[in-house]
Structure formats: C-alpha cells, structure tokens
Amino acid sequence: MTSPRALVTGAGIAGLSTAYWLARAGWDVTVLERFSAFRDGGQNIDVRGAAREVLSRMGLEEAVRGLGTTEQGTALVDGDGRVIARFPVEDPDGPTAELEILRGDLAGVILGALPDSVTVRYGDQIEGVRDDGTSVEVTLMSGPAERYDLVVIAEGVRSRTRDLIPGLTVTRRELGVTMAYGTIARTGDDDRWWRWYSAEGGRQITLRPDRTGTTRATLAFTGDGDLGDLPLDRVRAELRGRFHDAGWQAERVVDGFARSDDVYLDRLTQIVMPSWSAGRVCVTGDAAWCVTPLGGGGTSLAMVGGYVLAAYLSRAEVGVALTRYEQWMRPLIEDAQKLPPGTPGLFYPTSAAGVRALRLAARIGSTGVLRRLTARIGHVARTGRALPEMGGPPPR
Numbered sequence: 001m002t003s004p005r006a007l008v009t010g011a012g013i014a015g016l017s018t019a020y021w022l023a024r025a026g027w028d029v030t031v032l033e034r035f036s037a038f039r040d041g042g043q044n045i046d047v048r049g050a051a052r053e054v055l056s057r058m059g060l061e062e063a064v065r066g067l068g069t070t071e072q073g074t075a076l077v078d079g080d081g082r083v084i085a086r087f088p089v090e091d092p093d094g095p096t097a098e099l100e101i102l103r104g105d106l107a108g109v110i111l112g113a114l115p116d117s118v119t120v121r122y123g124d125q126i127e128g129v130r131d132d133g134t135s136v137e138v139t140l141m142s143g144p145a146e147r148y149d150l151v152v153i154a155e156g157v158r159s160r161t162r163d164l165i166p167g168l169t170v171t172r173r174e175l176g177v178t179m180a181y182g183t184i185a186r187t188g189d190d191d192r193w194w195r196w197y198s199a200e201g202g203r204q205i206t207l208r209p210d211r212t213g214t215t216r217a218t219l220a221f222t223g224d225g226d227l228g229d230l231p232l233d234r235v236r237a238e239l240r241g242r243f244h245d246a247g248w249q250a251e252r253v254v255d256g257f258a259r260s261d262d263v264y265l266d267r268l269t270q271i272v273m274p275s276w277s278a279g280r281v282c283v284t285g286d287a288a289w290c291v292t293p294l295g296g297g298g299t300s301l302a303m304v305g306g307y308v309l310a311a312y313l314s315r316a317e318v319g320v321a322l323t324r325y326e327q328w329m330r331p332l333i334e335d336a337q338k339l340p341p342g343t344p345g346l347f348y349p350t351s352a353a354g355v356r357a358l359r360l361a362a363r364i365g366s367t368g369v370l371r372r373l374t375a376r377i378g379h380v381a382r383t384g385r386a387l388p389e390m391g392g393p394p395p396r
C-alpha cells in the first residue's frame with residue numbers, strides 16, 4: 001500500500017512540527033519553503049504547556065535544554081536601568097519560561113530530527129490549488145503541477161496560499177503595535193535578565209541574553225506606521241526617528257540595528273478564522289490563529305497544532321480528522337487570543353503619567369494587575385486535556 005502524500009507549505013515551527021508528526025504517522029511529506037534557504041532567524045521563544053509534552057514525545061527535550069538561552073527571568077527597569085520589578089524563571093506565571101531557546105535553534109533541532117520520508121524544498125511556493133474532493137492538485141511557481149492527499153498551509157501570519165483557498169475566511173485583528181527585532185553586540189552591562197523598559201509615546205525597549213554572546217533587542221511602538229514594506233535602510237531611519245529621545249539604552253539599540261543584518265519587523269496582527277479547513281486543505285500555526293507576542297506562546301501552539309493534526313490523521317480519514325483537530329485546538333487558541341482589558345495600552349503608555357502609573361503598578365504589584373497580564377503568557381498552551389494518541393506505524 002502506498003503512503004498518503006501531504007504537502008506542507010512553510011518551514012517554520014508549525015510546518016516542521018506538522019511534517020515531523022505526519023511522517024511518524026506514515027505519511028509521505030514534502031515541505032515547501034518560499035525562502036531559498038532554511039530560516040534560522042528569530043529571538044528567544046519558549047516551550048510551554050502541552051508543547052513540553054510534544055517535545056518530549058519527539059525525544060528532543062534534552063537537545064532543546066542544551067541550547068537554552070540561560071535567561072534568569074524578566075525585569076522591568078526605569079530610565080537609569082534600576083529594576084522596578086522582577087519575575088524570576090522559577091515563577092511559573094512569569095514571562096520567562098524554564099525552556100527558553102532561540103527560534104532558529106528550535107527550528108534547526110526539529111529540522112534535524114525529520115524522518116527520511118520528509119523532503120524539504122526551498123525557493124518554491126504554491127501558485128494555484130484545485131481540490132476535487134479526492135485529492136488536491138497544486139501548481140507551483142517552479143512550474144509543474146503536483147497531486148497530494150492533503151495540503152497543510154503553515155506559512156505564518158501573512159500567508160498568501162491561505163488567501164487562495166475558497167471556503168477559508170480570515171479576519172485580521174490589528175493590535176496597533178509594531179515590533180522590530182535585531183541582534184546587537186553584548187556589553188558588560190548586559191546581564192542574564194530579559195529587561196523591559198517603557199517610555200512615553202507608546203514605546204518599549206527590551207534586551208535579552210542569548211547563548212551565542214550577543215544580545216537580542218526589540219524596539220516596539222504603538223500607533224500607525226506600517227514599516228513592513230520599506231527597505232531595511234528606511235526602517236532603520238524610521239526607528240532612529242521614533243526612538244532617539246526614548247531614553248535608557250535607545251541609542252545603543254538604534255546604533256546596533258544600523259549594523260545588524262537580521263532586523264525583523266512584526267506588525268502585531270491576530271488571525272481569526274471560523275474554520276481551519278476546506279476540503280483537503282487546512283491551515284495551522286500563525287497562518288491559522290496568530291496570537292502575537294502579546295498573547296504569547298505562538299511557537300508552543302504551533303508545535304501542539306502539528307502534533308494534534310497528525311495524531312487525528314493517523315486514526316481517521318481526512319475530513320473527520322480535520323474536524324477533530326479543530327475541536328481539540330480551538331479552546332487553546334481562543335484562550336490565548338483573549339487579551340485582558342488594558343492590553344496593549346498598559347504596557348505601552350503614551351504619556352509620562354502613564355509611564356509613572358505602569359512603574360508604580362510594577363513596584364507595588366508584581367502581585368496585581370501586571371501579574372495577571374504576565375500570568376496569561378505563562379499559561380498559554382496549558383490544558384487539562386490529554387493529547388490525542390498517535391495511531392500510525394512506528395517511525396521509519
């Protein structure tokens with residue numbers, strides 16, 4: 001009997017996790033990545049909740065632990081770098097998780113663990129999709145048409161293939177926050193804490209340790225200004241204009257971004273879809289349910305999504321499996337997308353009075369409103385339900 005064939009588009013955490021588990025369930029899997037090479041970029045992300053169990057079932061927990069960023073916790077600081085509040089890693093509700101790793105390292109670990117029945121093709125993407133009910137014909141940019149039993153779209157928040165599929169409806173919830181990520185040189189002042197600094201004008205600067213001897217920085221701001229389509233030099237100039245008077249380490253980060261070649265922009269957008277499948281095509285990861293860093297746990301949810309999808313496909317025909325996958329995942333996603341009142345405004349105050357109020361809340365209230373906000377991030381991907389079991393043959 002020949003194996004069923006799946007095409008997974010996108011070699012991010014969602015696509016790689018899906019490919020890994022589908023192959024373990026006996027599928028013949030092709031992964032298509034739009035970029036010409038594996039994307040190992042990205043900053044510190046965490047593995048939480050049910051994703052810890054998925055990682056352990058992959059046998060990769062130790063590998064990930066070995067690549068940990070060694071972050072000790074999260075600290076809110078003022079303009080002089082003085083700590084206002086700390087959330088140590090031992091705090092299960094804090095923003096820093098016990099398993100913190102660079103996104104690229106995690107993706108690399110899963111890529112390296114893919115079974116032989118997975119083929120990864122770079123520099124290609126889907127141009128057309130035709131689902132006749134028994135199989136899906138996809139037309140590729142590289143030319144030929146190919147036929148699959150299932151297409152899984154894991155292309156991230158700005159997925160294009162998703163928008164080609166009749167029957168998939170997407171609502172984009174813009175959260176009004178843009179984040180610029182980049183790697184800068186480490187200085188003696190940098191410690192093992194994730195330091196958060198808020199400045200008036202809805203601006204935030206964060207610095208995080210990594211294991212490679214550099215520092216991972218973000219510049220975030222609220223309001224208009226989609227920088228996504230600008231060339232990198234213009235993005236850097238815009239960031240300098242917005243942050244030159246923000247205080248704390250703004251100048252250092254802006255200068256660092258001017259030299260960094262991995263500046264990555266994200267205009268935070270939640271993706272909400274009433275259904276994650278149409279016929280033999282489904283969506284997963286950020287393409288299906290982007291929760292944004294404000295919801296937290298997008299990577300954990302991507303790992304869980306890949307596992308759950310494959311587990312149901314290992315035990316039921318495609319239509320039934322896609323329905324069960326959605327039923328299992330939806331409560332986790334709805335929970336992560338429900339931002340508490342005050343978000344994002346509380347973290348991004350526009351006035352000097354707002355900044356003072358945030359610092360006061362932090363000072364008196366690692367236990368109050370701030371704790372409730374950070375605790376949400378800590379709880380992401382947590383469920384009392386057991387993961388569905390895999391029904392397919394053992395790994396080949």
Ligand SMILES: Cc1cc2nc3c(=O)[nH]c(=O)nc-3n(C[C@H](O)[C@H](O)[C@H](O)COP(=O)(O)OP(=O)(O)OC[C@H]3O[C@@H](n4cnc5c(N)ncnc54)[C@H](O)[C@@H]3O)c2cc1C
Pocket residue numbers: 009010011012013014015032033034035039040041042043044045103124125126154155156157158159160161181264284285286287293298299302
């Ligand atoms: C380079 C990079 C850096 C990131 N850095 C951070 C970070 O620092 N902090 C953070 O919180 N999150 C970051 N993210 C987002 C984070 O990885 C995701 O929120 C989460 O892991 C869920 O991943 P995903 O696989 O659903 O989507 P993504 O991680 O966005 O992966 C989607 C993949 O699909 C590919 N793709 C897109 N369109 C197509 C297409 N038409 N055909 C084929 N392939 C396509 C993309 O190139 C990408 O490799 C980053 C993502 C990327 C790609």
